[in-house]
Amino acid sequence: MTNSIEEIEQADAILAIGTNTTENHPVISSRVKRAVRNRGAKLIVVDPREIPLVRHAAIWLRPQAGTNVAVLNGLMNVIISEGLEDAAYIETRTDGYDELKKTLAKYTPEYVEQISGVPAEALRTAARIYGTAEKGSILYAMGITQHSHGTEAVKCCANLAMICGNVGIEGGGVNPLRGQNNVQGACDMGALPNVFTGYQQVADEKARSKFEEAWGVPLSGQPGLTIMEIMNGALEGKIKALYIMGENPMLSDPDLHHVQEAMKSLDLLISQDIFLNETGEYAHVVLPSACFAEKDGTFTNTERRVQRIRKAVEAPGTARPDWAILAGLATRMGYPMQYQSAHEIMKEINSVTPSYKGITYERIEGVGLQWPCPNIDHPGTKYLHKDQFTRGKGILTPVEYRPSEELPNDEYPYILTTGRVLYHFHTATMSRRSTGLVERYPESLAEINPRDAARAGIEEGKIIRISSRRGTVSVKAHVTDRAPEGTIFMNFHFKEAAANLLTNPALDPTGKIPEYKVCAVKVEAA
């Protein structure tokens, strides 16, 4: 997030696009609802599904899944044609406005209606709400990113926020809401193929030599493979060994049959986890980890706030914290790592990571600090890009709408879109072993619109068969208006009805994120 979670309550208009935040980050959604109820903030929801936030919205745009870029361009088209843009901000803080404006010209509300199904007048109303707000906050999540054009849609969000002068102000911003406890931290710590900690590029000689000196070994400057490329590499025989810590690709990755083949073709698969999960079933070695309640450390939340976790109970059996397992293995491999505590590791992180330099355990004992925090006296950064962007001026990037990779046809007439439900988390390794959560949501349900259900002879609670070009799953139907006509929603939590047997592994060319939000399926009553 460019801005902080608490600032959502200061916004005058909130545009929630591609985020079912009420179920994915419930505590953030309370802030959205309070902004509406207590301060009269206007909420615009853009989502194909009737998500819970719709009840609080001033206006709900319901585009067909996969058409975000057209809708966002349409909002900008209206804002510019009605003179609602922030001309002074565009002039002083951005580059590329003329090009952007040229591209946007064709995205009239009527043209966008043809692509997305959003009525032209509704688009105009939404654009006026965001365009006239003093402080406008954009919230988005995987509904924006998990497309073959995910990066482009993110750029559209940034364009929209910038032309309205909403970046670098309190209560505004472009705010991706992250879905996992430490996904921000994993990125910050360089668990990515192209960067060290704090996004220092491996290909950058200066950065590399800094780490070579810190770690005392020569390092490769060749960016590595992303997760999907690793899986493909395994199938092609280029990747022989895969070390997996706390991940479950055998349920979380698209096109699971393909992943399964990849797992089987490895010479060495190491699964380090708290449970023997679906991936562990294929492993040659399984290492038992301590869970979050059994160790010290830090997580970084979606607003860049680094916060402590603390050991509260003992780990079962001989399970060890992941850091201790790694240090032990490195030492055994001939690279001694003698850390006595997570605290010691944080000190090393401080020393090699400018944005984390001032974030010490002593300082975050009470409330966490938000990076960038470049020194020990720095108060942390509540919102980014205050007076200027990292590069100086913000770039406005023209983006054209492209359809999703796999669209419905006669054989596969429905769109399948996937996501989470309130009561479960990711591959449900933890949530399905929690009594209350299972009590509230014991089995997977696929949401299907009543008109589609009637046409296919599907009744509430009956088992249906959903098939894509890659596989078939059987799952209980939930007939509901939450799903738009022509679109089926499935969660990916349940291995018995693994949505990712169906999903399309088409990737966004830049972000390499799979297109989980759109693939073509057919549905039959079982």
Next chain:
Amino acid sequence: MSEQFTINIDGKEVRAMTGQTILEVARENGIFIPTLCHYKGTSNVGACRVCAIEVENARSLVAACTMPVNPGMIVRTDTERVKNARRLVVELLWSSGDHNCLTCESNGNCELQDLVYELGIEKPRFTIDPPGYDLELTNSMIARDLNKCILCGRCVRACNEIQVNDVLDFSYRSSHAKVGPAFGADYISSNCVFCGECVDACPTGAITFKSARFMGRPWETAKVKTTCTYCGVGCQLDLNIHNGKIIKVTGNREHGLPNEGSLCVKGRFGMSFVDHPDRLKTPLIRKEGELQEATWEEAYDYIADKLKMIKSEFGSDSIAGLSSARCSNEENYLFQKFMRAVIGTNNVDHCARL
């Protein structure tokens, strides 16, 4: 506009601002006024009357939590009249319910109990006459005993004004009044999303955590402040530990940002995985097609030998690693360091994209 002025509380001149209540000004100045229905972050309703105080020239006692301050106001919080009124209110609350501390989960963590003790009430002057509601134990997460409800409405406001879930409200009137979901439903049959905000808000033992029933008294329980392991909000929470086990999870408004005490169903009720029997307890190595228990030394040897062999035969880039969005920063740091410095490859990624 906010205007600054002074008011007098118990003979002391204190600064106040337009828009503040007497209670707020008193609290800012360390002057104790008891409350039950008052709940920060929600509207002031003046329901319980425990905060009754005297204001010079007012017709009757006033509720400090709802009365706005005026310049020159003279307030007394410690007169006999005030004390008698407080006693009366507390005695009435006590006698209207089944406040049996012997088995109450909130014994030692109850604002009504604290107030009874503070006021030195041996027993109420009135007949104790509980309404006789059935205990609600119909789900595994939240237990309700409306016989212990004092109708302060904190749960209702927590649900509607803090979480904005709009599930709870008052129904019926007078001595039949009760709180709960619409149409008298129990929680599990309602549209309750089990965020548990109402449990944290309840000042008595009316709404408690079911899993913690008879699992340990508050004074035997250690609270460990940590960060939730579910989504990216990073809620601060207290794991309540008794005999080495997590018995419940409570929000804590003192912890401040980002969640100011609020939690959701996963952080609140999604922790029984921690001591689930399925947890991995020893390393496993696949032998003859089966995963078999092994020691750490055996596992390390097995991995190190294989990795070294693969590295020498196929090169560092034939090895890849997936780090974890569930693990800590320190662990992610070490994982990428391991892949880069020990293995010699940048083939490291995690499921940020998934």
